[in-house]
Amino acid sequence: MQAVEFRRFGGPEVLELVDRPDPHPGPGQVRIAVRAAGINASDWKKRQGAMDQELPQALGHEAAGVVDELGAGVTDVAVGDHVFGFSAASGAQAELTVLSHYAPMPPSLSFVEAAALPAAVETAARALDQLGIDGTILINGASGSVGSAAVQLAVARGARVIGTGSPASHDYLRSLGAEPVAYGPGLKDRVGPVDRALDIAGSGVLPELIDLAGGAEHVITVADPGAERHGVRFSRGDAGRALYVLHEIGGITVPVGRTFPLAEVADAHRVGEAGGVRGKLVLVVGR
Numbered sequence: 001m002q003a004v005e006f007r008r009f010g011g012p013e014v015l016e017l018v019d020r021p022d023p024h025p026g027p028g029q030v031r032i033a034v035r036a037a038g039i040n041a042s043d044w045k046k047r048q049g050a051m052d053q054e055l056p057q058a059l060g061h062e063a064a065g066v067v068d069e070l071g072a073g074v075t076d077v078a079v080g081d082h083v084f085g086f087s088a089a090s091g092a093q094a095e096l097t098v099l100s101h102y103a104p105m106p107p108s109l110s111f112v113e114a115a116a117l118p119a120a121v122e123t124a125a126r127a128l129d130q131l132g133i134d135g136t137i138l139i140n141g142a143s144g145s146v147g148s149a150a151v152q153l154a155v156a157r158g159a160r161v162i163g164t165g166s167p168a169s170h171d172y173l174r175s176l177g178a179e180p181v182a183y184g185p186g187l188k189d190r191v192g193p194v195d196r197a198l199d200i201a202g203s204g205v206l207p208e209l210i211d212l213a214g215g216a217e218h219v220i221t222v223a224d225p226g227a228e229r230h231g232v233r234f235s236r237g238d239a240g241r242a243l244y245v246l247h248e249i250g251g252i253t254v255p256v257g258r259t260f261p262l263a264e265v266a267d268a269h270r271v272g273e274a275g276g277v278r279g280k281l282v283l284v285v286g287r
Helices: 041-048 111-115 118-131 145-156 167-176 187-191 206-213 239-248 262-274
Strands: 002-006 015-019 030-039 062-070 082-087 096-104 136-140 160-164 179-181 196-199 219-221 256-261 280-284
Touching (some): 030 262, 041 262, 082 111, 111 280, 118 196, 136 145, 136 206, 145 160, 167 179, 179 187, 206 219, 256 262, 262 280
Parallel strands (some): 136 160, 136 196
Antiparallel strands (some): 062 082
């Protein structure tokens, strides 16, 4: 099978499609013929050498596709079922991958839409669970894939949600149930006090969010590496919750910004690193 891999750190040009042995599922896992795989910022951070120093590396942690092999003890899905979920290890951007956490695809979603969900929804749900839902919550960076999932989850849990975003995203944020506000200086004057703040964008506004929420204990970030010096919790991945989140997804969508064929993964990285595309980037694999 073909898979995305890099054998040295560098720019998008180091990415290549290589032939790798077909993977096989372990107990409780399934293998899928991948139809779509999500791209995340962690992919280009790994490619740059900012994360995980191992070489060579395969890429991709989330995918949707058709079950074609079952691991021992799997009884909840069958060969031919459409599922989505998290790969057992890096390697979802490939023709075949093994999913360690999976769930049946909601029938209303395409493969591309389903592949965009796992990482965004798991990140949003985990951060909101750690933060707690209490009164009014400000979500900084509300219009992207993680932010929009967080808005939908917080609204569904009864919160009043204020979401920061560019003016072009405000109608979209209103459609999700959020009250949109613009990025930039003077956020406190535009928003006023809130009960909780969730930082998705990592745009250096933690001091303002702490002030707005009445203390660092009421703020969580999933993106700002300087969280510790501000006394703010940094929410990290929890594979143990991933399966629960996948099964609980209902009616949540995240915007898909662009799709690319698997062979054009380098172009996808260039677009993602340049910014400017609102929504998830997804690789389309196979038919």
